[in-house]
Amino acid sequence: MSEILLQVEGLEAGYGDVQVLWGISLKVARGTMTTLLGANGAGKTTSLRAITGAMCPRGGKVVFAGEDVTWLPAHAKAARGLVLVPEGRQLFNNMSVEENLEMGAYSRRARQHFRQQLDHVYTMFPRLKERRNQKSGTFSGGEQQMLAIARGLMAMPEILIIDELSLGLAPVVVQQLAETLKGLKASGVTVLLVEQNLHLALALSDYAYVIAEGRPFLEGPSAEVAAKPEIRQAYLGL
Amino acid sequence: MWRRPFLWFIVAAALVYALYPYFTDDVGMRESLLLAAVYIILASNLNLMIGYAGYVNFGNIVFFGLGGYICLYLVTALHWHVIPAALTGGAAVSALALLFGLGILRLRGAFFALATIGVNQAIQQLVVNFEPWGGATGIYLSLDAYGPLGGPMQALWTTYLMIVAVTTASLLASYAIRHSKFGLGLLAIGQNEDAASVLGVPTPRYKAMVYSASAFLPAVAGGLYFFKSGIIEPSSAFNLQTSIEAIVMVMLGGSGTILGPALGAFLYEELRGFLLTAQSFSQFQLVIAGALLLLIVQFVPGGLLGWVHQRWPRTRRWLE
Amino acid sequence: MRKAFYLLAASMLFAASPAFAQDTITIGFTASQTGALNNDSTAQMRGIELWRDDVNGKGGIKVGGKSYNIKLVTYDDESQNTRVQQLYTRLITQDKAQFLISPYSSGLVATAAIISEQYGKVMITTGGALEKTYKLGNKNLFQLYTGSSQYLTGALQALKEKNPKPHIAFVYEDDPFSKAVVQAVRDTAKKRGDVVAADESYAGSTTDFSPVINKMISAKADALLGGGHYADGATLARQLHEQKAAVKWVTLLVAPDSQKFAELGDSAIGISVPSQWEPQAAFKPDFGPTVAAFTQAFTDKYKIAPAYHAAGGYAAGLILQHAIEKAGSTDPVQVAAQLNAMDVTTFFGRTKFSNDSKEHGLQVGHDMVLAQWQKKDGKLVKEVIWPKAAKTADALY
C-alpha cells in the first residue's frame, strides 16, 4: 500500500449531551478512493464533520499528510488540502457560479493556481462554464452537485471528501457524477466518499469502512466487503 | 393551587415588602422600593413575552405610558377615583394590545422587536400631538386630586400599597400562566413556533393573548405611578431607554423563570440607584451598568436564577 | 496596621456625626449632570455653589445669633423626571435637607414640587418658569423667575417697533415651558392682528431644521419667535444662518443667553433672547453682592461670564438666605412666611411672590430684559436692547 494521506484514530464527537461517535478509525492512502458506509444515523456525516473541522471532535486524532490537524479550524484544514464537499451541496445561492468557484479557491495555496484550476474545472464540467454568470440558487440538483464538487476541486484538494454524492438526484445524473469521480481518481485525486447507495459506493471505491451506531463495524477492500453478508445487517442498523 | 408553598412565599414576600417601610417609617426606603416594584411589574410581565413565548418586545413601555395617560385623563378631566381609572386604563390598553398584537405578531424574531420600537415611537409622537392629553406638556395633577386618598402625604402610602399589590398580582399571574395549558403552549411557541403550531397549539391566538395579558398590569401600574408622580409627559411616559432596561432586568434575573425577572428588576434598580447617588460612581454609572450587563450576557446567559438552577438543579422544583 | 484602619474608620464616623452637622444648614437639589439639559443646569448649579462659597467664606448664615455653614447635597437627575421624585425624597429623608432648590426646567420642577409639597419643605424654584406649576395648589413653592407668559412679550414689542406689520413664524420646542411661552405670545400677537406665517413645534432632540426653515421661507416669514433650550436653539440659529433664511428678527428662548452661544460665530449675530438677568443690569441691591461683584466672582471662578441661569442659581440661595435670616429660624413655616412677605431688590432684580392662593408663589416682581448678540470691535457681545430704559445698544434688525 502506498503512502497514508489521512489517518483517523479513535475519533469521538457529539452534540450537546449526546455522544455520536465512539472511536472511529480509518486510513486513506494517497491516490485511492475510500468509502465510508453505514445506516442512517450511524455517524457518517458526523465523522466527516469532525475530520474536516466543521465541528469540534471530543477525542481522538486526525493526522493529515503527516501532520496532526485534529484541532485546526475547518478553514485551515481546507487550506492544507483536506476538503469537504458537504451534504446538501451548501452552495452560496445568491452568488454566481464563478464567484462560488472563486470562493472555493480562497486559501492562499489554491489562489495561486486559480486560473489554471478554473480552466480545468470548466473542461470537466462544460455546463458550468456556459452558466458561469448565473446565480447558483437557480440550478437543478445535479448541476448544484457538479458545482459543489467543482468548488471543492478549486481548493486544490489533496483529498476530496464527498458527503452523500447521490442524495436526491435522478439515476441518470448519478451515473454522470460517477463517471466524473472515476475521472478524478484517474487524474490522481484522493477521494473519501460517503454514500447511501451501497452498490455505487462499493463499485467506485478501492477500500471500504462500515460503521454502525458510531462505532467501527467492519472494513476491507471494497470487493470483499461487498461479498460479506454482515453488510446488510449494518445497513439495516441491526 | 394554594397548596403550593411557593405561592405562600410570594405572598409573604409581598407583605414584608409592603409593610417594611410602613413600620420603620422609612420614606426614603419606600421611594426606592416603589421604583423597584414598578420595574418588577414591567420585567415580570415582559417575561411573559420574552421568557415564555420567546418574543422580544422592545416597546413594552408603551403599555405603561398609555395606562398612565388614560388614568390621569380620567382623574383630571372626568374626576374619577384613581383605582377605577387605573383599572380602566389597564383594560383599555390590554384591548388595544390585542388589536395591535394581531397585526405585528405576524412578525418573527428581530423584526417583531423592531416593530415594537416603531409602535412605541409612533404612539409617543401621537400623544405629543394630542391636545386633549396636553400634547407635549402632558397632564399635571392638581394637589386636590389627592383629596379622596386623604391628602398628598397619605396618597403616597396608598399608592405604594396599591403598586405592591399589582406587583404581587404580576408574580402570581406569572406563576398561574406558567402552570396552565396556555403557559405550556407559550413555552412551546418559545422553543419552536412551527412545531408548536403543527402540534395543535393555536399560535396566533396564544401570541395575541399573551401580548394582551402582558399589557394589563403594566398599564395599571402606569396609572398608579403617574398618579403618584402627579405629572405625565410623553418623553417620560414612553421612554425607550426604560423599555430596554426592562429587558436587561429580565435577562439579569433569568428569563423564563418566575422569580428571576423580579429579582433582576430589584437588583438592577437598587444598583442604578446606588451608582447614581454614590458621588464617586455617578460619573460612571452607565459604564458600570453596561459592563455588568456585558459580562452577564457573555458568561451567565441564563441570568441569576438560570445559573442557580443549572448549578443546583433541585432549586428548580422549589422555585417554579 | 489593623488598628490604624479602625482609627481611621472611627475618625471618619466622627466627621459625619450629628455634633458636627448641627452647625450646618443642608440644602438639597438635583442637577442635570447628564442628559439634554446639562448645559443650562450646570450654569444654575455653579451659581448655587458660588453662593455657598460666598456665604461660608463670610462665616455662614446667621440664625438667631448663631452661624450656620451651608451644606449642599446634589444628585444627577439625568435630565429626566423618572428619578426626580426618588432623589428629592432621598434629599429630604436621608440627607435631611432642610430647604430645597428646584432642578432645572419646568417639567422637572413640577415633578419635584409634588415631593416638596408633601413634606412641607420650602423650595425656591429657579429655571422653572412655567406658570401652571404654581396653579396646582402648592404652598411651599416660590418662583424666582418671571413666568413663562411674559418671556416673549418684550421681544414682540421690540419687534413691532422695528416692523409694525411683521410676518411672524413661531418655531418652538414641544416641551411644556416653550409651548406655554409661545402660546401666550401667539395669543397676544393674534389679538393685535399680526400675521402668523408659520406655527411649528419640534422635538428637543431635533438636529435638522431645514424642513422648518424651508417652510418659513415659503411662508415669507420675516420674524421668528420661539426656540426651546440650549441644544436645539443653537442648532436652529446656526442653520438659519447657513440657509440664509431671510428673517430679519430672531428671538430664541434660553439658548442665546449662554456664553457658549458665541461659539456659533456669525450665526449668533442679531439673535436676541429674553433674559431674566444680564450683567449690564443696574440694580441697586438691598443686600448681597452688586451686579459687578457677582459677575466678577463668577468669572474668576469658572472662567466664563455668568448668564441668567447662573445668576438665578445664586439668587435662589440669596433669597433663601435672606428669608432664613429674617425669620431667625430654620422652621419651614416661618421661612415661608418671610418669603410670602418679601419684596426686595437684589443684584438679580426685584423679587416678590404672589400670595394669591390660586397662584401662590408665582413671581410678580421680577422683570425680564431682551438681549441681543451684536458685533462690537470684532467681538461678539450680548447687548440689552429692551426695555428702552435698560438698553445698552440699539437693536439690529
Added chain:
Amino acid sequence: MIGILASVIDGILIGAVYGLAAMGLTLIWGVMNVINLAHGAIVVVGMFVLYMLVSALGLPAYGAVPVMIVLGFVIGIGLYWIGVHRMIGRPELMSLLSTFALNMVLIGLGTAWWTTSPYNVQVNMPSVSWRGYTFTGTHITAAALAVVIAGLLYLLLYHTRIGKAVRAVATNREAAELCGIPTTQVLAMAFGLGVALAGVSGTLIATMFPFTVLSGEAYQLKSFVVTVLGGLGNPAGALMGGIALGLIEGLATPFMPVSWIPIVEFGLFVFCLIAFPRGIFSFTKA
C-alpha cells in the same frame, strides 16, 4: 411649488446620509444576523472624531473622513471581539443585549468625557442658493460623499475577493469555512466595516449639525426605518431606503406640521415591516 421642490431636494441630500448610516447597520445585520444596538453610539464616535481632529488637531474637516474609516474599522474589530464574537449563532436576544451593553458603555464613557453638552464643528463650504432657498455646501458634500462611499462599498463587496468572502459568509457560514475562508476573521472584518460606515456617517452628520453624546439614538432609529425600507444586508437598498426616507420627510413637511413627521415615519416603518418584511428595495436573499 418651489418650496416643495426645495424640500424634496433637501430630503434627498439628507436621505443619502441616512442611507450611509443604515449601511453599517444593515451590513452587520445581514452578514452575522446581529442587530447592532451600539450603532447609534458609533455614529456619535464618528461625530466626536471629527470634533477632535478639527478642533484639537486642526485638520481640514473632510480629512477626518478617511481617518474615521480606518479608526472605525479598528474600533469595530475591537468591539467585535469584546462584545459580539461570543454571540454569533446564539439567539438574537443575546446579541441585542450584548450590543446594547456596548452601547451603554460607549455612551457612558462619552458622557463622562464630554458631558452631554452640544458640540459644534464649523465647516465652511460654499452653498448654493436658488430662489430664496439655500442648500448648504455641507449637505451637498455629505450627500456626495455618502454616494461615493456607498459605491466603494459596492465595489468592495462585489468585485474584490475579500468582499465576496463577506457575502459568502453571509449566505452560508459553514460552507464558507469549508472553502478555506477564515470566517471568524471575515466576521470581525465585516463588523469593522459596518462600524466604519456608521462612524463615517456620524462624521458627515457632524459637519452639518451640532451634536451631543446622545445624538446617536435618533440616527439609530432612522437606520432601522431605512433598513426595513431597503431590505436586509443590501447596501444599495440601504442607500435607496435612506433617500426614500429623506424624500418622505421632505415631501410630507410642506403639508403637515413638522411634529407629525415622526408619526408618519414610524407608522410607515411598522406598516412596511408587516407588509414587506423583506424590504421594498430588497433584491437579494431568499
